[in-house]
Amino acid sequence: MPANEHSVHPVIVGVSPGQPTHVVLHAAQFALRFGAPLVCAHVNPGRYATAEAADGAVSSTSIDPDFADLREEIFDEKLAAGLAELLVDSGIEWRMLLLAGDIASALGHLAQTIDAAMIVVGSHESSVSGSIQEFFNRSIAVQLAHHQHRPVVVIPARPPGLESPTPWKQ
Known part of the structure; x- marks a missing residue:
């Protein structure tokens, strides 16, 4: 996003296949209330990342030099359609960005680069295995909250009263 003296700070939402759609809808509501653009990252x-543009877009390469899948260089088509x-x-106004690397670090760096108003992420499903994994890996939201100077909004994976989250179409 080109910065100008009248620009509004964008709202970033972390997106992934299988994520409940209400996470993006909440982020869109924040963007609408702020009159800000939404960046779906x-x-x-x-x-x-091997290179970065001023708008936060990155060029990247695979961590595994023997793995060359050109589909990984573009935004997931099903996620984009969803x-x-x-x-x-x-x-x-909204756009999609494909980033690379550690998820929390990449979202945090993007927020710094584009001077975002906030970062919106979804929480993980509550389960025993999820709790153990969360304990060992620390959640993206916790990592962001410890390293950001801007608000991090965590949207529950399953809002109260919802039988099951509505995932992106697979």
């Missing part, structure tokens, strides 16, 4: 942890369908009538 997907981070591929199997790649690392976002387009979800945000078509949102009334906000």
Whole structure:
């Protein structure tokens, strides 16, 4: 996003296949209330950034030099289609970015680069295995909260009263 003296700080939302759609809808509501653009960022942890543009977009390469899958260099088509369908009538300006590396670090760096108002992420499903994994890996939200100077908004994976989250179409 080109910065100018009248620019509004964008809202970043971390997106991934299988994520409940209400996470993006909440982020879109924040963007609408702030009159800000929404940046839907997907981070591929199997790649690392090799170059960065002023708008936060990155070029990347695979961590494994023997793995060359060109599909990993573009935003996931199903995720992009799901976002387009979800945000078509949102009334906000939005775009998608494909990032690389550690998810929390990449989202935090993007927020710094584009001077974001906030970062919105979804929580993990509550389960015994999820709790153990969360304990050992620390959640993305916790990592962001410890290293950010801007708000980090965590949207529950399953809002109260919802039988099961509505995932992106697979």
